[in-house]
Amino acid sequence: MPITLILIAITCIVSFMAFKNSRLMNDLILWPPAIERSREYHRLVTYGLIHADFGHLLFNMITLYFFGRLMEVFYTAQLGTLGFVLFYIGALVVSILPTYMKNRHNANYRSLGASGAVSAVLFAFILLQPWSRIIVLVVPMPAIIYAVLYTAYSIYMDRRGQDNVNHSAHLWGAAYGVAFTLLVRHEVLSHFLNQLSQPRF
Template sequence: MNLLDSPVSLTILAIIIVSSLIGFGSPNQILIKFSLNPYSTVHYRKYYQIVTHIFIHLDWMHLLFNALTFYFFAPQLEFAIGSERFALVFITAGIVASIPSIVKNKDNPNYYSLGASGAIAGVLFSFILFYPTSRIYMFFIPIGIPAPIFALIYLGYCVYASKYHSTNINHEAHFWGAVWGLVITIVMFPNIVEYFIQTIKHIF
């Protein structure tokens, strides 16, 4: 599916790229104001950060990785479920993905989180429900991984990394964004579960 034929995907990607580039030019102003800082979100009622943090990124690699992932999966999902539902999946996944960070860090003024990873994880897992026979290609790995197997590996790694890897990557946001992508898709399309199960039976 062509990105130009997917108006919501195209709009979201354009906003992500433009807002991130603006943030690169004035990091102390844009990044701090629009990143998710749970302390400010809760104590100063900067609720807009729950949404705005989705559309800005820390650096070029962060932006490039998320933009490419979004580009490969978003248009196909928008084609499958429609533009309005696609927008709902993306935005709500980004919001839900931020909730654990808000709860855990609401009293930590030094914690910041930003990027579309949680929202994109929701898009990716919704995509997997509709296209279970697809293969997911990871960077530097030339062999495609069957989508259901990739989903299990992804969730397992997120759980492991969130417990044992102390990095700046918000693995919990990735996990809950992905889970929410499954949940909201099943709510909107209850028959998708049976379709998914019947389809993967022919794979394994």
């Protein structure tokens, strides 16, 4: 079975369990004091297995399904069978670290969801196929255009900080996706630039 489907299955099962079990939700969510005081470092990963509601889970898993399968092939070729797992877990950790550092003494802060890791997968894909058409809220657009709009929106909303969404994790996840991919295979950069010079709408 593809690793992408295994990740989706695990995330869905744990999320559905946590929807009905507040104790499980509290044990897995990113709550900075638990890491700071009790060294519960697993929360830097397990927060990505739970979601706020079904819509939150559905959006992340649909995105992971469509783009994760493609990137799994790439990372398996570059790093072996567990290459995509390594990439995904790294994305969960790296995307949330700035948030954790900023809020490590804030007992009122909590964060959950796989959005940071999913952003990493999506932006890694965009490096490989920037002019691929993706559907955003039923509107088709080139992936690179979406990347620009998504980044601008996330920066704006992160600065506003009024919608209870961790836009910082989205941005750091996207940056990680790009950086990790280029680190694994630096030729991707020249491929990306070459693709940009040949726009296809």
